[in-house]
Amino acid sequence: MNRLVAYYSLSGNTEDAAKQLAGKLGADLLKLETEKPMPKRFAAQILVGGGQVMMHHIPKLKPLGKDLSGYDEIILGSPIWNSKGVPAINAFLQDEAAAAKVTSLFFLSGGGETKKGLAAITKLLPNLKHTVSLLDRKHKNSRENAAKLEQFAAEIDKP
Ligand SMILES: Cc1cc2nc3c(=O)[nH]c(=O)nc-3n(C[C@H](O)[C@H](O)[C@H](O)COP(=O)(O)O)c2cc1C
Numbered sequence: 001m002n003r004l005v006a007y008y009s010l011s012g013n014t015e016d017a018a019k020q021l022a023g024k025l026g027a028d029l030l031k032l033e034t035e036k037p038m039p040k041r042f043a044a045q046i047l048v049g050g051g052q053v054m055m056h057h058i059p060k061l062k063p064l065g066k067d068l069s070g071y072d073e074i075i076l077g078s079p080i081w082n083s084k085g086v087p088a089i090n091a092f093l094q095d096e097a098a099a100a101k102v103t104s105l106f107f108l109s110g111g112g113e114t115k116k117g118l119a120a121i122t123k124l125l126p127n128l129k130h131t132v133s134l135l136d137r138k139h140k141n142s143r144e145n146a147a148k149l150e151q152f153a154a155e156i157d158k159p
Helices: 013-025 042-054 087-092 096-101 115-122 142-157
Strands: 003-007 028-031 073-081 102-109 130-135
Touching (some): 003 013, 013 028, 013 102, 013 142, 073 096
Parallel strands (some): 003 073, 073 102, 102 130
8 A cells, every 4th residue: 555645834733744644554654835935924924824715725736746546545635724624725625636546534633623623624625435534742741642543544454
């Protein structure tokens, strides 16, 4: 089974989880990046990122540098922005062949509420089987992420 962990991460939380998962599953890693960078300051990120989510903006991604046809399964990681997944992930999922390979999804958020994000993204993922909600490292319960990730990886790995 050739697996890919594809993710977007602005401040490193989703990236940490993606790296841990890729290690547990023996998967390759793909960091999704937009051509236009996000602002550096958090307040500006909230304005720009929040605005993009509201406008259903689909940004242009930097070249992926990987041939997705070589993978059997994609595990996708996204932060929650304005209760939804991020625009870069929606851009990645414009490729329907790639979207069909996504079996598993992990969200990172400041508060843990992912219902709206899950509802929006589920429509784009016909073969989604496993999901997990992880907490930003600043949240007091973020130490629960390790056990959740372990269980998520075990579910994905089940024959
Ligand atoms: C533009 C923006 C909007 C956000 N909106 C939410 C939100 O609606 N709910 C939430 O729980 N966290 C929200 N957050 C917090 C992020 O989901 C959280 O910090 C996450 O861990 C970031 O992942 P990253 O470090 O991989 O970028 C938002 C962050 C940004 C930058």
